Amino acid sequence: MFRLSNNLVGILNFITFLLSVPILGAGIWLSHRASTDCEKFLEKPLIALGVFLMVVSLAGLIGACCRVSWLLWVYLLVMFLLIVLLFCFTIFAFVVTNKGAGEVVSGRGYKEYRLGDYSNWLQKRVNNTKNWNRIKSCLYDSKVCQSLTEKVDETVEQFYKEQLSSIQSGCCKPSDVCGFTYVSPTNWTSTNGATYTNSDCSLWSNDPSVLCYNCQACKAGVLDNLKRDWKKVAVINIIFLVFLIIVYSIGCCAFRNNREDNAQPRWKPYP
Structure with missing residues (x-):
């Protein structure tokens, strides 16, 4: 038995x-x-x-x-x-x-994210071109920014109160430090001839397939989501x-x- x-x-x-x-x-x-x-x-x-x-x-x-x-x-x-x-x-x-956390911005419902705030090991993973291309493909396929592109009639005051996820904040809009003019949640106008200290500002595009997917803030948003x-x-x-x-x-x-x-x-x- x-x-x-x-x-x-x-x-x-x-x-x-x-x-x-x-x-x-x-x-x-x-x-x-x-x-x-x-x-x-x-x-x-x-x-x-x-x-x-x-x-x-x-x-x-x-x-x-x-x-x-x-x-x-x-x-x-x-x-x-x-x-x-x-x-x-x-x-x-x-x-x-x-390590790493979102930075609270006054008058905003969302946070801003910086890649340098996270561990060096995680930074190396997302800075690898091959890895990031795969991640970008997944972000685009999952349509993380689609809910924002549909809000074309939303005012800037309404947008600033949005509770955006870390990925949406980093990948679907330009960083607040860029000072772009709001048109819609995924459409922003830059100042002609302006110089930017943040490299993400020159990477932003109103093209829905580009947006800020190449930005450091987008990588930071992904890492914040990964961290949780x-x-x-x-x-x-x-x-x-x-x-x-x-x-x-x-x-x-x-x-x-x-x-x-x-x-x-x-x-x-x-x-």
Whole structure:
């Protein structure tokens, strides 16, 4: 009769195996149907995650239920490495998102964002041309500025009261320091012959496909959004870490049971 720890490991890995099927299916579906860079970016991680979960859950399921000690040992080794990696990533996420915040502007409902306020590691990621081109493509495909382009009749007073997201503030309008004249939320007139200390001012375009997607403020807005998302992920990781440690402990008990059961003779010779 199987012991409780073996049953628990078997049940948990069976559930994990079932979860891996739709994840793998989503990755395969995206590989055939993806039409944007954002979707194509997700296809390989989803396939890799689905295959990983499927293989590991099968190893844990067979190792616990069929008393295959070496498979359960491999399962526990992978679990241990996963716990270590997740712990390191959680600490890293808290460290790189510790710096940076939006700057409150008087009389504005939104904040202004500066790239230099964020960690050097994050700055290097968005300053990489290849990375930023992918991010810009995702921003354009997700239509983050579309809600502003539709408000053509909004007055400047109404616009200044808008609660813009960090990405909208950095990418969909020029920085306030540029002093541009407001026409509509995504249409601003610059002063002829003016010189600007902020390089973003010369990068602004009223073209809906350009706007301020090449601005440093846009990169800062993306990092601010990323910072908040990573902090949420880090908190979830802590909860997941506790769960993994509990499962790992149960798995160790199941491994010990396997060794004890395999050490016992299957039959006893007659005297």
